[in-house]
Amino acid sequence: MRSISDTISRLAAMKVRAASQPSARVPSRLVTLNATGSNPGGLDAKAFIPSRPAANAALVVVLHGCTQTADSYDHGSGWSVLAEEQGFFLLFPQQRRANNPNLCFNWFLPEHTQRGRGEALSIRQMIEEIARAHDIDRSRVFVTGLSAGGAMAATMLAVYPEVFAGGAIIAGLAHGVANGVPEAFDRMRGHALPSGSRLQAALRSASAHGGPWPTISIWQGTADGTVDPANSKALVDQWREVHGLVEVPTATPIQNGRATREWSDKDGRVRVTLHSVTGMGHGTPIASMGPAAYGQPGPYMLDVGISSTFEIAEEWGLTAGGPFVERETTIVSGDEFVLSDAMPEPAPASERVYASAGMPSTKVGDIIEAALRSAGLMK
Numbered sequence: 001m002r003s004i005s006d007t008i009s010r011l012a013a014m015k016v017r018a019a020s021q022p023s024a025r026v027p028s029r030l031v032t033l034n035a036t037g038s039n040p041g042g043l044d045a046k047a048f049i050p051s052r053p054a055a056n057a058a059l060v061v062v063l064h065g066c067t068q069t070a071d072s073y074d075h076g077s078g079w080s081v082l083a084e085e086q087g088f089f090l091l092f093p094q095q096r097r098a099n100n101p102n103l104c105f106n107w108f109l110p111e112h113t114q115r116g117r118g119e120a121l122s123i124r125q126m127i128e129e130i131a132r133a134h135d136i137d138r139s140r141v142f143v144t145g146l147s148a149g150g151a152m153a154a155t156m157l158a159v160y161p162e163v164f165a166g167g168a169i170i171a172g173l174a175h176g177v178a179n180g181v182p183e184a185f186d187r188m189r190g191h192a193l194p195s196g197s198r199l200q201a202a203l204r205s206a207s208a209h210g211g212p213w214p215t216i217s218i219w220q221g222t223a224d225g226t227v228d229p230a231n232s233k234a235l236v237d238q239w240r241e242v243h244g245l246v247e248v249p250t251a252t253p254i255q256n257g258r259a260t261r262e263w264s265d266k267d268g269r270v271r272v273t274l275h276s277v278t279g280m281g282h283g284t285p286i287a288s289m290g291p292a293a294y295g296q297p298g299p300y301m302l303d304v305g306i307s308s309t310f311e312i313a314e315e316w317g318l319t320a321g322g323p324f325v326e327r328e329t330t331i332v333s334g335d336e337f338v339l340s341d342a343m344p345e346p347a348p349a350s351e352r353v354y355a356s357a358g359m360p361s362t363k364v365g366d367i368i369e370a371a372l373r374s375a376g377l378m379k
Helices: 004-019 070-077 079-086 118-133 148-159 181-188 196-204 230-243 308-315 364-374
Strands: 044-048 059-063 089-094 141-146 166-170 215-221 258-264 270-277 284-286 301-303
Touching: 044 070, 044 079, 059 070, 059 079, 059 118, 059 148, 070 079, 070 089, 070 284, 079 089, 079 308, 089 118, 118 148, 141 148, 148 166, 148 230, 166 308, 196 230, 215 230, 215 284, 215 308, 230 258, 230 270, 270 308, 284 308
Parallel strands: 059 089, 059 141, 141 166, 166 215, 215 270, 284 301
Antiparallel strands: 044 089, 258 270
């Protein structure tokens, strides 16, 4: 566990770096969803409604990363472009600054990551609302997310597994690995991650569900300096047991720019997939050119010639196109963009929150509470 002073300095950096983020406007293809549920997590929501919905239309829930909005993530990932082409619906839950100053989903707070509580319940209510309004095929509901959104996607898959046919977690973390801010910092950097048996127990105890279980697709850059690649292994470990999968992957295809490991069940169906993108930093892999070009490069949207948007949709059976063609592309590290996504690097000693805030108290509890208030994580 990290020291109190280190945790406090990271909290201070969160506030400083969030304030420095550009507020560039991006064109919106989404409509505001006026949720009517109790919304205990206090989230906003947007949606994309295709002009020509497919028969038995699917729904994809997309969870943005920190410092992002629904519109900015859609613009960067290209989900609404693909959804219009293929006739499926999109739901974009959106964080409010009042809940988290960095616009992170609160994946590290138990009150938001349990079935029937907080942000997890808010997202579940939004799914129900759009599914009823547009006659969504309940067997074709999926969820994906980046970073903090990826961690929240992992939570949704764990606490509401009966809702989803599949999920795609990009640079995210396993459900239940953190209980508060200090542990969140540690887990993101691959420190003290729970054992496979503890991860599996956290998944089993998240709901009373006994199966069948959603398929899991994991995407991770090998050079990610924000969420350590050890977290991708933790995700695999968490989901192997419920699917009855052995530890060794059943297939390891090596493609241009990444290694893909697949774990199949006894019937030969791929249930868990891990895509490790060589040399990629922290962000969503996109392809801005070529036959499967979706999205625009930018902060946490990394043009590595691999369209995760298209490939995830293809894994879920949402595309009707031909085979995806890989291209030779220079890998771009995304960590030059990682100013405040999820959790930042520690601030210099001169920026320590207890100095800048002029804290008079030397009590540990008072210092932590003041740090949380300064960082906007506590009211």
